[in-house]
Amino acid sequence: MTVRQFKVWRGDAAGGQLNDYKVEVNEGEVVLDVIHRLQATQEPDLACRWNCKAGKCGSCSMEINGMPRLGCMTRMSTFEEDETITVTPLRTFPVIRDLVTDVSFNYQKAQEMPAFAPPADVAPGEYRMQQIDVERSQEFRKCIECFLCQNTCHVVRDHDENKPAFSGPRLFIRAAELDMHPLDARHDRKEIAQQSQGLGYCNITKCCTEVCPEHIKITDNAIIPMKERVVDRRYDPLVVFGRKILRRDQLAATAPAGPTVHAGPVTVADGQAPVDFGRELTPPQPAEVNPSGHVNLNEMLSDRAAAASPFGDDITFPVNPNSLNYYHPER
Amino acid sequence: MINIEKHWYDVVVIGAGGAGLRAAIEARLAGKKVAIISKSLFGKAHTVMAEGGAAAAMGNVNPNDNWMVHFRDTMRGGKFLNNYRMAELHAKEAPERIWELETYGALFDRTKDGKISQRNFGGHEYPRLAHVGDRTGLELIRTLQQKIVSLQQEDKAQHGAYDARLRVFAECTITELLLDETGGQKRIAGAFGYHRESGEFVLFEAPAVVLATGGVGRSYKVTSNSWEYTGDGHALALRAGAKLINMEFLQFHPTGMVWPPSVRGILVTESVRGDGGILKNSEGKRFMFEYVPDVFRKQYAETPEEADRWYTDPDNNRRPPELLPRDEVARAINSEVKAGRGTKAGGVYLDIASRRPAAEILKKLPSMYHQFKELADVDITAQPMEVGPTCHYVMGGVEVDPDTASAGVLGLYAAGEVSGGMHGSNRLGGNSLSDLLVFGKRAGEYAASYTDTLAKRPKVNDKQVAVAVEEALTPLARDGGENPYTLQSDLQDVMGDLVGIIRRKGELQESLSRLSELRERIRKVGATGGRRYNPGWHLALDLRNMLVVSECTAKAALEREESRGGHTREDFPKMDSKWRQVNLVCALTPTGEVDLTHQPIPTMTPDLLALFDKSELAKYMTDKELS
Numbered sequence: 001m002t003v004r005q006f007k008v009w010r011g012d013a014a015g016g017q018l019n020d021y022k023v024e025v026n027e028g029e030v031v032l033d034v035i036h037r038l039q040a041t042q043e044p045d046l047a048c049r050w051n052c053k054a055g056k057c058g059s060c061s062m063e064i065n066g067m068p069r070l071g072c073m074t075r076m077s078t079f080e081e082d083e084t085i086t087v088t089p090l091r092t093f094p095v096i097r098d099l100v101t102d103v104s105f106n107y108q109k110a111q112e113m114p115a116f117a118p119p120a121d122v123a124p125g126e127y128r129m130q131q132i133d134v135e136r137s138q139e140f141r142k143c144i145e146c147f148l149c150q151n152t153c154h155v156v157r158d159h160d161e162n163k164p165a166f167s168g169p170r171l172f173i174r175a176a177e178l179d180m181h182p183l184d185a186r187h188d189r190k191e192i193a194q195q196s197q198g199l200g201y202c203n204i205t206k207c208c209t210e211v212c213p214e215h216i217k218i219t220d221n222a223i224i225p226m227k228e229r230v231v232d233r234r235y236d237p238l239v240v241f242g243r244k245i246l247r248r249d250q251l252a253a254t255a256p257a258g259p260t261v262h263a264g265p266v267t268v269a270d271g272q273a274p275v276d277f278g279r280e281l282t283p284p285q286p287a288e289v290n291p292s293g294h295v296n297l298n299e300m301l302s303d304r305a306a307a308a309s310p311f312g313d314d315i316t317f318p319v320n321p322n323s324l325n326y327y328h329p330e331r
Numbered sequence: 332m333i334n335i336e337k338h339w340y341d342v343v344v345i346g347a348g349g350a351g352l353r354a355a356i357e358a359r360l361a362g363k364k365v366a367i368i369s370k371s372l373f374g375k376a377h378t379v380m381a382e383g384g385a386a387a388a389m390g391n392v393n394p395n396d397n398w399m400v401h402f403r404d405t406m407r408g409g410k411f412l413n414n415y416r417m418a419e420l421h422a423k424e425a426p427e428r429i430w431e432l433e434t435y436g437a438l439f440d441r442t443k444d445g446k447i448s449q450r451n452f453g454g455h456e457y458p459r460l461a462h463v464g465d466r467t468g469l470e471l472i473r474t475l476q477q478k479i480v481s482l483q484q485e486d487k488a489q490h491g492a493y494d495a496r497l498r499v500f501a502e503c504t505i506t507e508l509l510l511d512e513t514g515g516q517k518r519i520a521g522a523f524g525y526h527r528e529s530g531e532f533v534l535f536e537a538p539a540v541v542l543a544t545g546g547v548g549r550s551y552k553v554t555s556n557s558w559e560y561t562g563d564g565h566a567l568a569l570r571a572g573a574k575l576i577n578m579e580f581l582q583f584h585p586t587g588m589v590w591p592p593s594v595r596g597i598l599v600t601e602s603v604r605g606d607g608g609i610l611k612n613s614e615g616k617r618f619m620f621e622y623v624p625d626v627f628r629k630q631y632a633e634t635p636e637e638a639d640r641w642y643t644d645p646d647n648n649r650r651p652p653e654l655l656p657r658d659e660v661a662r663a664i665n666s667e668v669k670a671g672r673g674t675k676a677g678g679v680y681l682d683i684a685s686r687r688p689a690a691e692i693l694k695k696l697p698s699m700y701h702q703f704k705e706l707a708d709v710d711i712t713a714q715p716m717e718v719g720p721t722c723h724y725v726m727g728g729v730e731v732d733p734d735t736a737s738a739g740v741l742g743l744y745a746a747g748e749v750s751g752g753m754h755g756s757n758r759l760g761g762n763s764l765s766d767l768l769v770f771g772k773r774a775g776e777y778a779a780s781y782t783d784t785l786a787k788r789p790k791v792n793d794k795q796v797a798v799a800v801e802e803a804l805t806p807l808a809r810d811g812g813e814n815p816y817t818l819q820s821d822l823q824d825v826m827g828d829l830v831g832i833i834r835r836k837g838e839l840q841e842s843l844s845r846l847s848e849l850r851e852r853i854r855k856v857g858a859t860g861g862r863r864y865n866p867g868w869h870l871a872l873d874l875r876n877m878l879v880v881s882e883c884t885a886k887a888a889l890e891r892e893e894s895r896g897g898h899t900r901e902d903f904p905k906m907d908s909k910w911r912q913v914n915l916v917c918a919l920t921p922t923g924e925v926d927l928t929h930q931p932i933p934t935m936t937p938d939l940l941a942l943f944d945k946s947e948l949a950k951y952m953t954d955k956e957l958s
Contacts (some may be wrong), residue, residue, distance in 0.1 A: 012863065027591070028590070028591025028594075028707070029591075030594075030706070039816065039866060039867070040814075040816035040817075040820070041816075044814065044815070044816065044858065044859055044860065044866070044867030045858070045859055045860030045861070045865040045866065045867045045868070046866070047863075047864040047865065047866060048866070049371070049372070050557075050558065051371055051375050051377070051557040051558065051559065052375075052377070052379065052380055052557050053557070053594075053597070054380070054594065054597045054702060054706065055701075055702060055705060055706060056379050056380055056466075056469065056698075056702075057371075057375045057379050057380075057557070058375065059371060059372065059375050072706075073705050073706060075706075075708070077708075096528050096863070096864055097528075097863050097864040098864070100528075100864050102528075103372065107373060107501075110480055111480055111483060111484070111487075111493050113480075114484070115436070115477060115478075115480060115481030115484055116435065116436030116477065116481065118434045118435075118436075124427070124430035124431050124433065124434050125389075125426070125427075125430040127430070127433045127434075127447075128444070128445035128446065129438075129441055129445055130441060130445055131440060131441040131448075134438045134439075134440070134441060137438055138438050138463065138464070141438060141463070141469075141470060141473060142466065142469075142698075143473075144379070144469065145374055145375075178436075181436065181438070184436075213705075214701075215701070
């Protein structure tokens with residue numbers, strides 16, 4: 001048994017601070033054990049979620065030395081003897097108290113995800129699937145909903161403004177799982193992921209895969225296959241550009257899968273702008289040039305980091321839906 | 332002035348594990364407005380811990396299987412103390428409940444011809460457990476959770492809001508059931524509790540309540556159960572005037588992890604043994620052959636050679652003794668450790684590494700491998716595990732009507748682990764997941780139809796609410812009250828040391844006097860801090876539930892002078908046919924003391940009795956019953 005130095009964030013929505021604690025640690029313990037000892041001996045009202053303490057329920061998500069981890073699966077032996085261990089709540093979600101955050105974002109996104117559609121003509125008990133076909137979806141069904149992937153995803157981690165349009169990795173694997181389900185009767189899972197879940201925001205940094213305690217290959221097995229096939233089907237500006245420069249658009253047209261967004265009759269709610277397919281589109285923007293007519297080579301001189309947006313630098317995302325020729329059928 | 336949030340529902344389901352969610356789905360499908368109350372976040376329920384599978388006689392792997400064989404196995408496992416009607420309904424309806432899950436989107440492992448695969452498990456004559464690797468419970472919870480979301484989506488389309496007819500109250504604890512006693516008859520009128528996040532009080536007005544709160548394992552130190560398992564449903568039922576039966580029967584899972592200490596109690600699924608794992612003592616001896624009881628001798632192999640042939644040729648060989656019912660295995664391990672042949676940490680070795688190739692272990696037991704690797708840095712494909720008995724499941728619970736799941740108080744229903752009778756004195760592995768589906772559905776269905784019979788809704792009594800508010804606030808108001816964590820730890824010591832797996836008269840008597848001391852101390856429990864997400868306060872409120880349930884267990888364990896299933900008395904080591912005819916029933920006296928009575932168990936119908944050999948029945952029944 002040794003005494004170790006801990007810093008634990010305490011506070012609530014109004015603010016808080018890191019408190020210093022000295023806590024006993026026994027051989028073979030995990031961080032959650034130490035939090036429990038803190039509660040039992042020093043801070044009875046220290047708020048922390050936990051349930052199974054076996055890495056199966058995904059409740060005790062926290063940030064340990066800045067890394068999103070499960071408290072029950074972080075062994076004390078993985079730290080240096082004299083290392084101070086800092087425990088803070090998940091950063092992406094609003095703090096309720098101490099280590100407990102409001103994760104309702106994830107449940108809202110799950111509610112918006114169209115449910116499994118059972119095949120109409122197969123009776124219960126008559127479902128037949130091959131093991132090899134169910135295994136792909138089974139990988140994603142291992143998810144314990146710890147929301148560490150949601151927490152670490154930089155699209156929403158410090159960008160609350162992206163939350164309405166972005167469902168996050170947890171829901172992308174759900175979409176992939178349903179897409180790969182051998183008997184799901186819906187066949188537009190990829191389009192839904194792209195159009196209403198914000199799959200396009202993901203730029204494949206694989207942070208989600210890295211923190212997944214279940215070692216689900218979120219990026220490789222779910223997001224990338226979903227994106228690839230989405231690109232196949234969708235009217236993607238990069239694909240258009242590629243077609244133009246490679247003169248693919250002059251080849252014999254193979255019936256392209258049209259954009260599904262405008263399919264079906266569009267009803268326009270009162271007080272909303274009517275759909276105008278003849279509306280002038282935002283013109284493509286030329287690259288930003290300096291007074292001498294050249295592209296800035298030094299980004300220090302530019303007013304923004306990195307390359308110009310292919311959509312035009314004056315467009316901010318998410319775009320205002322009123323300026324689009326699209327009405328979400330469910331809104 | 333205390334602010335209380337009020338809600339109006341037809342059916343309130345307390346507990347969001349398998350039984351609760353299944354009940355809620357059924358009540359919602361019956362057109363009712365339903366609330367689901369969960370102490371944790373939605374989808375974190377203890378059901379996720381179930382690894383092995385859900386038992387249902389679908390006959391996908393062995394076509395000889397049918398409900399009658401399943402019924403027989405269940406009764407044998409429970410040592411014929413089961414409520415026969417529950418066991419019958421369970422065996423008959425389990426396959427439908429499993430198939431139904433597939434229509435909700437569940438993805439079970441498959442057989443070659445594409446059906447749901449079924450695996451062997453202790454006590455089941457045929458491969459019977461529908462499974463998904465070793466995370467079947469998680470699949471079940473997720474499936475039911477997603478079905479609830481899909482129903483909410485239907486409601487949104489129809490009524491404009493996801494929670495128009497089915498709402499989940501996550502992180503909400505019920506502390507008291509409210510009764511309408513006008514006209515001299517007790518009826519459920521609602522439930523009172525608090526939001527864990529804010530500490531604000533909440534009142535549900537509802538004529539029907541389904542208890543699906545799970546078990547009581549948190550009263551034990553070495554347990555596989557989560558903090559939620561504080562016996563809330565058991566205690567709520569008692570205080571509402573319902574009765575508990577069979578509380579002396581606790582299942583100690585034979586193989587929980589004993590090393591390292593931080594993961595003490597975590598289960599190693601029985602499928603490790605079903606897939607070839609064997610138990611060895613510290614001398615390296617495979618000891619289970621010496622512990623096959625007479626009643627099972629016919630079904631179990633006598634030599635390691637025969638046992639090893641069984642894995643590939645089950646029709647011509649008998650099963651390995653490692654697959655005996657759980658209580659037998661737990662007792663065997665306990666005896667080995669007591670005889671000084673255990674490991675340093677007080678367990679025995681469970682070895683699959685030397686018996687199966689690493690790739691096969693990885694394929695068959697992926698989360699087991701993962702769990703040991705991550706939590707303990709142990710590689711189960713390379714070295715044996717150290718295991719020992721762990722408090723796992725309570726067979727006893729609320730006495731219910733087998734067909735309707737009604738708990739004997741109008742409007743009160745119970746399903747899943749919180750109900751009693753189905754498993755008798757011992758539960759077979761895999762029977763809990765099917766139990767909670769079968770009786771969860773029934774509870775939801777009958778709770779819904781009960782509300783249809785009411786001419787007018789029962790009224791919540793404001794005085795009861797005021798008492799419940801005061802009760803909840805007292806620990807916070809008390810200066811210098813006792814630390815709830817210390818009290819919990821002391822309670823766990825009493826139960827673990829004196830009412831554990833092997834019981835003795837003297838120790839049980841001592842436990843009762845120590846529990847009554849604890850009762851006084853728990854009356855004076857205090858909590859510091861405020862009402863917002865304060866775990867110390869939450870524990871202080873849970874303690875009285877844990878205590879009353881522990882008292883029931885200790886009293887019933889002292890009373891039952893025999894050994895049967897999950898109840899082992901060192902001073903009465905034999906099963907006694909006379910005790911088989913008796914259920915021990917706990918109720919609360921008006922002053923809140925536990926009152927224990929004897930009650931005859933229901934007599935099995937002749938058609939079900941005919942499913943057994945007379946010679947088998949003779950092991951369990953008195954001569955008078957047999958004639």
